[in-house]
Amino acid sequence: MWLYEGQTQYWGHVLTTRAGMWSTKASLELLAKISATYDVRPGGLWRTMADTTEDPVINGRAPLPWPSWQRNEDYYSEGQLMWLAVDTLIREASEDQRSLDDFASAFFGIDEGSMVTRTYDLDDVVDTLNGVVEHDWADFLDKQLHRREEGAPLEGLGRGGYRLVYRDYRTDFCKSFDAQAAQLDLRFSVGLNIATSGTVQEVMWGSPAFDAGLTSGALIQSVNGLDYSEQAIGDAIQAAQNGGPLLLTVKARSQSRTREVNVDYRGGHRFPHLEPNPGARLRLNEILASR
Incomplete structure (x- = not known):
């Protein structure tokens, strides 16, 4: 699943940008959001990405009360970060002469026109990667798939020329995403994702909102005595930096x-951004560039 879905996720992101359907700027802003999501989720401390491949996907998907702790099918987006790490490592090790494009051509570009299913295992993946550039890929993949560490796997981002930072304003992509999803994503600061109605959609495990006893499904009715709105909670978070209150009036879903x-x-406020590393080669821009 970490290859079948994780690399599909990676190529979906890359090829959409190469095709001009996303701008490079939007693509980088989306990658910042994905990276930050795993940067603040604590679930990786106990559950590996490989273990999420055991999640039920046929007639078994269901909302989780604590997704940041329980983890759910993270082989998709954390898998995407892993394949970014592979792509940038191939580029670095080959002096930027080879890339994951070469792996895709060798691994997927076989038996043209054939409708016969061709299965594969870990050894096939490792052998194909070694055919692109020699490396201890078995050990590399094992560490990526079975890591239990705090924070996101961001080595690919670093080799791509960028680092994850947090600033007090949202990127254009995050503004657009929040508007389309009718939400306000505050997971990277107070630890809440809130629908425009004021209903809490997610509480990050171990966050200030978690410590305050908030749970998903609760309705935030007011903030510091003002009716809930994006503006009201945003102003309150900003004012709390200088000692102001952050007092929420909430109603549980099952109570009156x-x-x-x-x-x-x-x-x-803390919102995710990507910032170029000074003097670094921006391989990520090269990956996303049209062909």
């Missing part, structure tokens, strides 16, 4: 009464 929740957070 309300309660007040004081969220202890002073970190201000």
